[in-house]
Amino acid sequence: MSGEASKRSLIFAFAIVAVAMFFVGYLASALASSNISQVGAKTVTKTSSNISQVGAKTVTKTVVETAGLNPRLNVAGSTTVTPIVEEAARRFSKLYSGFKISVAAIGSGPGIKAVGSGEVDIGMASRDLKEKEVEQWPDLKPFRIAMDSIAIVVHPSNPVNGLTLEQVAKIFAGEITNWKEVGGPDKPIHVITREKGSGTRDCFEHAVMKPFGKEISAKAMVQQGNPKVRAAVANDPLSIGYVSLGFVDETIKPLKIDGVEPKIENVLKGTYPIKRNLYVITKGDPDPAELMFIGYLLSSEGQKIVEELGYIPLYSVS
Amino acid sequence: MRRRPEILMEVLTWIASFIPAIIAGTLISFLLFNGASVINWKFVTGFPERGGLEGGILPAIIGSIYISALCMLIAAPIGIGAGTYLAEYAPENIFTKVVRFFVELLAGIPSIVIGLFGYVFLVHGLGLGFSILSGAIALAFMILPWTIRVSEEAIRAVPREYRYASLALGASKWKTIRNVVYAAARPAIITGLMLGLGKAVGETAVVMMTAGMGITGYIPVSPLDSARTLPVHLYLIAGEIANTSEGLKMAYGTALVLLALFLMVSIPSIMFRNYFIRRLYGDAG
Amino acid sequence: MKTDELIKISTSLCAGSSILVVFLIFGYTFLEGLPVLIKYGPSFLTGLYWKPYADPPQFGLLPTIVGTLSVSGLAISMATPIGVLAAIYLAEYSGGGFLKSLIESATQLLVSIPSVVLGFIGLVFLVPTLAKTFGGWGFSILAGGIVLAIMTLPHIICISSDAIKAVPREYRYASLALGASRWQTIRRVVLPVAKSGILASIILGLGNAIGETMAVLMVIGNPEVPYIPTSILDRVRVLTSTIVIEFNYAVWGSDQMRALFAIGVTLFIITAVVNLVAFYILGGRIYAKKA
Numbered sequence A: 001m002s003g004e005a006s007k008r009s010l011i012f013a014f015a016i017v018a019v020a021m022f023f024v025g026y027l028a029s030a031l032a033s034s035n036i037s038q039v040g041a042k043t044v045t046k047t048s049s050n051i052s053q054v055g056a057k058t059v060t061k062t063v064v065e066t067a068g069l070n071p072r073l074n075v076a077g078s079t080t081v082t083p084i085v086e087e088a089a090r091r092f093s094k095l096y097s098g099f100k101i102s103v104a105a106i107g108s109g110p111g112i113k114a115v116g117s118g119e120v121d122i123g124m125a126s127r128d129l130k131e132k133e134v135e136q137w138p139d140l141k142p143f144r145i146a147m148d149s150i151a152i153v154v155h156p157s158n159p160v161n162g163l164t165l166e167q168v169a170k171i172f173a174g175e176i177t178n179w180k181e182v183g184g185p186d187k188p189i190h191v192i193t194r195e196k197g198s199g200t201r202d203c204f205e206h207a208v209m210k211p212f213g214k215e216i217s218a219k220a221m222v223q224q225g226n227p228k229v230r231a232a233v234a235n236d237p238l239s240i241g242y243v244s245l246g247f248v249d250e251t252i253k254p255l256k257i258d259g260v261e262p263k264i265e266n267v268l269k270g271t272y273p274i275k276r277n278l279y280v281i282t283k284g285d286p287d288p289a290e291l292m293f294i295g296y297l298l299s300s301e302g303q304k305i306v307e308e309l310g311y312i313p314l315y316s317v318s
Numbered sequence B: 001m002r003r004r005p006e007i008l009m010e011v012l013t014w015i016a017s018f019i020p021a022i023i024a025g026t027l028i029s030f031l032l033f034n035g036a037s038v039i040n041w042k043f044v045t046g047f048p049e050r051g052g053l054e055g056g057i058l059p060a061i062i063g064s065i066y067i068s069a070l071c072m073l074i075a076a077p078i079g080i081g082a083g084t085y086l087a088e089y090a091p092e093n094i095f096t097k098v099v100r101f102f103v104e105l106l107a108g109i110p111s112i113v114i115g116l117f118g119y120v121f122l123v124h125g126l127g128l129g130f131s132i133l134s135g136a137i138a139l140a141f142m143i144l145p146w147t148i149r150v151s152e153e154a155i156r157a158v159p160r161e162y163r164y165a166s167l168a169l170g171a172s173k174w175k176t177i178r179n180v181v182y183a184a185a186r187p188a189i190i191t192g193l194m195l196g197l198g199k200a201v202g203e204t205a206v207v208m209m210t211a212g213m214g215i216t217g218y219i220p221v222s223p224l225d226s227a228r229t230l231p232v233h234l235y236l237i238a239g240e241i242a243n244t245s246e247g248l249k250m251a252y253g254t255a256l257v258l259l260a261l262f263l264m265v266s267i268p269s270i271m272f273r274n275y276f277i278r279r280l281y282g283d284a285g
Numbered sequence C: 001m002k003t004d005e006l007i008k009i010s011t012s013l014c015a016g017s018s019i020l021v022v023f024l025i026f027g028y029t030f031l032e033g034l035p036v037l038i039k040y041g042p043s044f045l046t047g048l049y050w051k052p053y054a055d056p057p058q059f060g061l062l063p064t065i066v067g068t069l070s071v072s073g074l075a076i077s078m079a080t081p082i083g084v085l086a087a088i089y090l091a092e093y094s095g096g097g098f099l100k101s102l103i104e105s106a107t108q109l110l111v112s113i114p115s116v117v118l119g120f121i122g123l124v125f126l127v128p129t130l131a132k133t134f135g136g137w138g139f140s141i142l143a144g145g146i147v148l149a150i151m152t153l154p155h156i157i158c159i160s161s162d163a164i165k166a167v168p169r170e171y172r173y174a175s176l177a178l179g180a181s182r183w184q185t186i187r188r189v190v191l192p193v194a195k196s197g198i199l200a201s202i203i204l205g206l207g208n209a210i211g212e213t214m215a216v217l218m219v220i221g222n223p224e225v226p227y228i229p230t231s232i233l234d235r236v237r238v239l240t241s242t243i244v245i246e247f248n249y250a251v252w253g254s255d256q257m258r259a260l261f262a263i264g265v266t267l268f269i270i271t272a273v274v275n276l277v278a279f280y281i282l283g284g285r286i287y288a289k290k291a
Helices: A002-033 A036-066 A082-095 A108-116 A131-136 A165-173 A199-212 A226-235 A264-269 A288-298 A300-308 B003-038 B041-045 B058-089 B094-108 B111-125 B132-156 B160-168 B173-202 B205-211 B230-238 B248-281 C002-040 C062-093 C098-112 C115-134 C141-165 C169-177 C182-211 C239-246 C255-282 C285-290
Strands: A072-077 A100-105 A122-125 A140-148 A150-154 A190-194 A221-223 A239-244 A276-283
Touching: A072 A082, A072 A108, A072 A276, A072 A288, A082 A100, A082 A288, A082 A300, A108 A122, A108 A131, A108 A140, A108 A199, A108 A276, A122 A288, A140 A288, A140 A300, A150 A199, A150 A226, A165 A190, A165 A199, A190 A199, A190 A226, A199 A239, A221 A226, A226 A239, A276 A288, A288 A300, B003 B248, B003 C062, B003 C098, B003 C115, B003 C141, B003 C182, B041 B058, B041 B248, B058 B094, B058 B132, B058 B173, B058 B205, B058 B230, B058 B248, B058 C002, B094 B132, B094 C002, B094 C255, B111 B132, B111 B205, B111 C002, B111 C239, B111 C255, B132 B173, B132 B205, B132 C002, B160 B173, B173 B230, B173 B248, B173 C002, B173 C098, B173 C115, B205 B230, B205 C239, B230 B248, B230 C115, B248 C098, B248 C115, C002 C255, C062 C098, C062 C141, C062 C182, C062 C239, C098 C141, C115 C141, C141 C182, C169 C182, C182 C239, C182 C255, C239 C255
Parallel strands: A072 A100, A072 A122, A190 A221, A190 A239
Antiparallel strands: A122 A276, A140 A276, A150 A239
């Protein structure tokens, strides 16, 4: 009995191994068939770009090493700022190899806390430091790297194209709960908001809720981070949420507020009611490596990234 | 008419017993169906772009392997040592009773508490920062009870006669353990440890709170580098992609790679473990 | 002789290290968590509002505890019938062999599938499906319950089938010899004898469900201020998800951070009680089996 059972289980083991091999084989074939046409092009561009970069790379590497820079930069904070810093980190570490930059999107509040308590080297925030935070960590140094606004967004299938600021405030306060009250279908409104401590929420509350003396309803769905709000709005035809300008894409529809579209020129003109600054923050004066990176963000290269990603650069780069 | 409940119950239990297999099969084929198309060379060897919505997952793969391997490097020797002590040296005294009790206690601590502890103690308190080292140590805390248990079981299962024979030939106790007991227990210990490794590969909360959540543009090399492992990457991007978006494929692909890595570690060990348990204890059924 | 002593000491140190680790984790968690528990007293467990950012902050855990119990309770009530039936089949009807080892392997696989993968599938498949079927958000106790049921099912199957297998064969022979049918034997003889083991498996499953984090976190919605749920379509927070959501918002040394440790203490006490009850029901048989 026992011998037979173990024999059977061995056979079964072989069956499983065979399935696993099939799986691996499938993967291999998927790998092999991928982009054969691209291989040629790739090798060409690779070699040509390599040749020009080799010199620069070895030079910068030795600069990084001999200057005793700490090439490990952990950056964390606002999900609004993250795309800028992430892209900048990518280009920056191509320019100066030897840097290891990790960028975590955890929200403005946690970012300020993380840099204040020394967990990370650079924090990111999409709002000004609060008094409490300045009190707790008096040596935080914010650097403004870009400007931004907030778009009120709905599902693309939603017939509503614009709201007044007051309507938005009432919707988020839970006083307007049906789309038909603002000219839409007779369906409930699913309100999606950000978590407490988020810079985007903070700014939204100041610009939209405060003027009408309202507060965001506790019944609203909370999503941590701009990407999650965008995904949640794109998934739910009845939803309304708010995201940074840099996160507006074709999966969601930004609403006109009092007839004004959330466009960069309207924000700069002051006709669109929300405008804010984006910061990176260091604890004390930045060390040379941090300074290099922040300098890159503020350079025309860095500001070009800001503009490409849909945020508002500090100065015109084009 | 009297036969009806008989057959009904047999069929019912039969159906119920298939449900786990059906669920497991459905999950895996669901992921395969949705994610297989995204898996290509670029995905497996590329770096994440746009917050993981484009590009590849190489740093996450390497990070996952690195952290789980380092965690095993810490937990395996301690586990085997403790298992040896409990099975070979321990006179049933108060110390071993306390140790057993504490091992059970450690096994019962929810992983999230270990994560929180790791975040406060390792990352902040000891100043290791969000790093592979912090993650590996916290993970080692989590799987330590498992490694101790499987080593003890495996060593205990070695027949006494083997030891008597070796001791009778004049070998010292340690020599007997090293040359005879370990040799006999090795397959069971290794498969047990592999299952522990599978747990470490799939763990999310603990690693997220200790090794960091940052998207990294580099391959982690030093244990002090921060890393985002596959499960953490999957968790973080899962909620960030609309169901309508093409980027969702990235999440499916990540889940598939994670599952493949996990299955590679655990399927052989599950199979061999079943085999050894049958061989050692006889067919329990 | 000398190496033997050395080895003995070093392996005992290895064994002792587990004590050290437990002390470290416990000591730290309790030391951090107790001040909040003392400061807020019983209102920490019975308070209705969890508002860590309010001034003064409020830490009331009751809705979260209710949420935890309702999600894991729902999961257990879904997993138990299936699990026990499957255990009966594995222990009583299946003759061993290929089918049995297929089922057993699948069960073991399901035990250890990374929970984040389950959570991910819950998020992209279950939640939208529930939203379409029942309206509302989709993120709900129900979604969490289903995902958790999948995770606890294998635990229940494994431990229950062990308990059923442990019933001595003679009992079955005696019943069958008296002319009872197979199912009658199972229902009147085997199950009553295995009852404590099955109960223990359910309780252990509950303990597992309460301590589970990622899969649940991803599908239950986590409202900002948790409220006591009135329907299984309500969004809830569970103890574990509160820790994940707030750990990097909590400032060092603040009451919020301590409150998270206090949740850790609560969580630990709940799981310890659950495990102790199961241990008591099994009459120490877990140890007996392992040794």
